[in-house]
Amino acid sequence: MNLPEDEREFCAWARELAVTELLPLAEQGDEGRVNRPLLRAMGRLGLLRALFGGAPESAPEDAAATQLCLLRETIAALSTEAETALALQGLGSYPILQSGRPDTVRRWIPGVVSGEVVASFALTEPGAGSDAAALALAAEADGDGWRLHGEKAWISNAPEADVYTVFARTTPDTRARGVTAFAVPGDAAGLTGEHLDLLSPHPIGRLRFDGVRVGPDDVLGEVDGGFRVAMRTLDLFRPSVGAFTLGMARAALDATIDHVATREAYGGHLADQQAVAHHLARMATRLEAARHLVYAAARAYDAGSPQGEVTKSAAMAKYFATESAQAIVDQCVQLHGARALERGHLLEHLYRDVRAPRIYEGATDVQLSIIARELLRERTTP
Template sequence: MSDFQLAPQHVAFVSWVREKAIEELADLSGDESGRVNRPLVQAMGKLGLLRALFGGEPGSPPRDAAALKLCLLREALAQVNGEAETALALQGLGSYPILQSGTPEIVERWIPRVISGEAIAAFALSEPTAGSDAAALELWAEPDRTGWRLFGEKIWISNAPDADVYTVFARTTRGARAKGVTAFVVPGDAVGLDGSSLDMLSPHPIGRLTFDGVAVDRGDVLGEPDKGFAVAMRTLDLFRPSVGAFAVGMAQAALDATTDHVRTRVVHGAPLARQQAVAHRIADMATQLEAARLLVYAAASAYDNGGDPGGITRRAAMAKLYATEAAQSIIDSAVQLHGAKALQRGHLLEHLYRDVRSLRIYEGASEIQRSIIAREIIGRGATT
């Protein structure tokens, strides 16, 4: 990992994360079931890796997550253990709206259990007809005497159907699009909540949820009624740069493996690296990687430093867009330079090749990131 702009404590933190992942988590990884790997999550809780998702020190109350630390954590894990990285990120994505917008009672009920690895969290936004257009949600919250009852369906929900707690976004005002969405906390064992797992290209805990009159109390609202879309967007502003960090970590692993390969693979009596076409491709891969890393950490620093929300959103979108597209290109080049053996089941690059594809889709596809960037620049006149 490049140490540009990294303070000594950040370098030490990255080393600690990688050491723990290699020494403590490797034997718990490799689950191909496509379901939540609870032993792995619990181990990360015991090691303190999940605690690092949130600000503050062990023993103190958690507070707003720091984007820089989140990115460092995700990049470091991605280089050595992609399954652990994904499990950790999903814990953060599912629980951050609770920390950000929940009442003290809701925070106390769920966040300590998420940090320990006891409770699995999930972020339930996408629906069959509301993916890229998240404001088109149709999951309906019907008011009743004590709160609401939820009716409808969610799909492409990570950690579903195994999560213990869901952050669920539902429509509370018809016809209002983003202005009529409310965020709720829903326990995984709620009456009327059902789900099923989906079989994906890369084994990943993801599924479908159905809500048949699931009851939620007024105290289960995150933030205010009809203002849940802002809860979702604040969460994505934090996590989109860290998706870029995940991509950077995977791309770094691919580049490291490919550099070693071209140095030692002999073709026509000389190392593969002696061929100019190969050397130039390595140079392009490294340049893409460094540019992606710079965008990711610039976006993370902007988030942590506050300032114009539009600028934070724009930088987050740029980081997610460029880093995920670059990682796809870098890993594809790595496969090409390795040849057929990179496609053999179980090879590092075969694994990375399958895993990297989803990054350009989830938490806003690349096309959506381009629309966000254009809107912020053209609509608001932002240039820096």
């Protein structure tokens, strides 16, 4: 897919920084833990500001979703650890930037942009994953504020984050209509947590809320309007999850093309085998189709397209790109053979990391349901 010159320059800028500055720091981090030196470097280099459409002279203007996808795809092809550290800062802080009171934005966003404040998006619960409207974390009225009671699970950057965007139920028995979003400090009294050991390139944990106090200034958006805050955030970030997996698939395919072009077998090279060549062709075609869907969804968001179109495009992009990346990486492992399963091999690393994106921010089957819902809505809308 051909990109405009300004977007190509932006990708080149991000790639250069990733190679020279981020890779050494990513390699020094502890697996499953927040890498604060890496985040501070991202802040110093302007990468975190670029998450929201800001920054270098080469950056596209007014293209937050497109720029986010370009960043994630570019960096993912080099380091999944660096990519997820960057993306989670955006996911955790975007609801604050989008819907926070001015004082709340001033309290948290400068630190997020500098890399000094670690942000986290806390939506999922043990009993509310794909069915996000089934949230049970209770926000009980307490004077002019609330007390949070309950648990969150499989939360990225938990329990190490400095600020959490937390979604809690302020009105019982109302599903999506009774959820409110709050900005909750990581050191709030009554908030505890623990790490979880998951097959994922980033830290994930569990949070427990034992009477955590939040006030009216901590509300993001409107009381009982938190579900809209969550969905607007996901509409922005779902295409970029697809972009993340595009970067992984591109790295896997590039390594596999090099491998089959030089690996001697059957009196020639593996690439001489028609079956192998056809696998390459199918993978490249699928990758290119996924890239078109991802950037079409990002550009629809940036253009201010109707909400239903944005939601459907985001779901299509995440569904097709994540499923395609999984299939591509799997086939690349097959073409490499046993060497790709050795601990530390690029394909072994990508094979582990490519699985989680098919689940988080809405599993594949959820995306299919969203697409079907929007198709039927379009049919009945005059």
